[in-house]
Amino acid sequence: MRKADVIVIGGGITGLLTAWNLAEAGVDVVLLEAGDLGAQASGANAGSLHLQIQYPEFVKYGESWARAYGPCLGFLKNSLALWQDLSARTGEDLGVKLGGGIVVAQTEAQMALIRAKVRVEAAHGVETEILDREGLRAVAPYLSDKAIGGGFCAMEGKANTLRVIPAVQAAVERLGFTLLRHTPVTGIAAERGGYSVTTPRGAFQAGRVVNAAGAQAGKIAAMLGLVIEIDGFPLQVTVTEPVAPMIPHLIYSAAGKLSLKQALNGGCIIGGGWSAAKRPDGTLATDPVSLSGNMAIAADVVPRLGQIRALRSWTAWVNGTPDWRPIIGEVPDAPGFFLALFPWVGFSAAPMTAQVTAELVLGSRNTASLSGISVLAD
Ligand SMILES: Cc1cc2nc3c(=O)[nH]c(=O)nc-3n(C[C@H](O)[C@H](O)[C@H](O)COP(=O)(O)OP(=O)(O)OC[C@H]3O[C@@H](n4cnc5c(N)ncnc54)[C@H](O)[C@@H]3O)c2cc1C
Incomplete structure (x- = not known):
């Protein structure tokens, strides 16, 4: 033994x-x-380095849930600081870039929810800036004209999962x-x-x-x-063909589930918690309904994505607690x-x-x- x-x-x-x-x-x-x-x-994950409270869960579970989750924000903030040292610690370029994350709103009701979320985040030491239409346009000109504002969390970003x-x-x-x-x-x-x-x-x-x-x-x-x-929950993510640098941020949408970023090789990685399908033998397959829903939200937020081909989708089990x-x-x-x-x-x-x-x-x-x-x- x-x-x-x-x-x-x-x-x-x-x-x-x-x-x-x-x-x-x-x-x-x-x-x-x-x-x-x-x-x-x-x-198999999408490589997002998250900090802010996820908008869909804030809407689904409400402010009291967000306040209970609040201490996790300090934990994540410390973790992102450790991520910034990880390339030097391993001696490899892990593609860690903290260019900021934006929750994009298309309605005033969504803006109100983003403001409420930002107040909880601020109470736990996470600064998120509220951007109006012009402010958003100045930071992220590639977003759709439907966007009326958003919440910008400067510390979020991405790493190269592979x-x-x-x-x-x-x-x-x-x-x-x-x-x-x-x-x-x-x-x-x-x-x-x-x-x-x-x-x-x-x-x-x-x-x-x-x-x-x-x-x-x-x-x-x-x-x-x-x-x-x-427990395990089946998720899927999609990557597009490589295109010229366009999206330096981690993008979320208040209009639907989305996480979007552009990898250093130019591919846009699109996910946001969309379910994969389970085969009878327990293995996972891409769910076409999730795929089209995810692509529709992505193109709604960044119209240019509508002209870019999706190359590959993949699936994996995420670990989830209620x-x-x-x-x-x-x-x-x-x-x-x-x-x-x-x-x-x-x-x-x-x-x-x-x-x-x-x-x-x-x-x-x-x-x-x-x-x-x-x-x-x-
Ligand atoms: C599609 C997808 C996209 C995601 N996107 C993001 C993202 O962008 N940003 C983010 O922060 N998080 C994301 N996540 C979540 C994140 O990937 C996971 O929370 C994280 O990788 C969990 O890491 P882990 O090491 O705890 O678990 P895992 O990576 O699941 O590793 C657990 C390991 O335990 C092994 N194991 C299981 N049973 C046994 C056993 N009996 N004996 C020995 N070994 C065993 C497994 O084989 C596995 O290798 C995503 C998840 C998925 C599925």
């Missing part, structure tokens, strides 16, 4: 960054990944650590002084275990009889078993989720300081 100080379950961005932080602190860490590193949400996982993987491997791919965890048992973890490649034993299994984290927790409210709040920390009923789960915008949050998780595992952070963002610490 292989022994380690810490076992990290899941080789997405959260698990990889957590393992890296622990390895840098001199901890003997083993990472177990069911398939390939970053082959799930972490390698470059991140290989860069972090290489950094961990340079430290001499092995990341075990194709090693699915099939069982976990608590035993004196820690846990034994079963895989088809043999058993592993450690004093502490980190569950960073994303959309599958509920199944991992259930192996210890724990119930956590996290109230959008993360689940991070040591499980009170399972000492030494940690959850590292930031839902929906977990790519943006990953550097901070990993930092906090590593500090909790190392005992250098007090769980109480997470109050408000961790359901385990509430």
